[in-house]
Amino acid sequence: MKASPRQQQLLLDLQDLDTTIARLRRKRSTLPERAELEGQSGEAGEARNRFMAAQRDLDAQNAEISRIEADVQLVRQRRERDEQLIAVSTSPKEAQALQHELDTLARRQGELEDRELEIMEVQERAQAEFSAAEQVLAGVDERRAAIRAKIAEAEQRIDRDLATHTAERAGLAAELQRDLLDLYEELRGRLGIGAARLRGTVSEASNMSLTPAELSDIRSAAPDELVFCPGTGAILVRVEGE
Known part of the structure; x- marks a missing residue:
């Protein structure tokens, strides 16, 4: 040729x-920031797993407290009803049965409230762990977001250069x-x-x-x-x- x-x-x-x-x-x-981001994937995964585990634990404690509070409310309502009934009762036998139930409900309410205090202590620890895990995850996400921003900025610069050289290449190829x-x-x-x-x-x-x-x-x-x-x-x- x-x-x-x-x-x-x-x-x-x-x-x-x-x-x-x-x-x-x-x-x-092969931007170095890509390797840096990849290198943080393990840390990010651990932070997210810790956060999700802490969230599940906190949700479980909150749900347990809500359940106990609902049970306490039912007991209180039952006690109020029995107290109203005993106040108007004319039957000694009925009054004795109601008083027995009131005593049982009082013990039940005390047990529930004691249990609620125990769960609140556990909840407090779970909340502290959740807050710590949330802070760690936020820090990791913030660092990774900064790296992604650097990658995007570098890509934009390179893409501009690529566009310029690609256009120049097209013009040059047309001359051949x-x-x-x-x-x-x-x-x-x-x-x-x-x-x-x-x-x-x-x-x-x-x-x-x-x-x-x-x-x-x-x-x-x-x-x-x-x-x-x-x-x-x-x-x-x-x-x-x-």
Whole structure:
């Protein structure tokens, strides 16, 4: 295939842009903040598990207190009813039965209130643990949010650079003859590099010096004749003065 020296130089410019674009994409996917965020995932998981366990425990204590308070209220209502009945009762037997029930209800109320005090102590400890776990989780979430903000900021910068270089690449590719561009893209997709300079005796595609015989073949080729790196197969562009 033939291509003017100008077209071949454009290939080098295109390769430089592709190298820059690839570097930016790697940089975007390997931002150090990503590793930092990933490194905190274990701490975040532990903090969330501790928070959820503390929340479940606190909810259980609150539910138990609510249940006991409801039972105490029922006992009080029953005692009030019995006291009203005993006040108007004219039957000694009925009054005795009501008094017996009142005594039983009083003991029951005392037991419930004692139990409520015990649960309130447990609830107080559960509330303290929940508050501590909530504070730890908030701190972890705050740090992770700050890291995510840094990632987003870095991504925006890189994306702007990518957009600029991608647009420049599109304009440059439009200047290349179609068959040359297709060959370059095929080589780049297969080899990872489409074109490279011949700098002195060194191919920048392989970063190795060429043999005298290889150099002789390349230098004897016409300026518009495409030559290839013996080591990699990439297009080798002879740059005037190098």
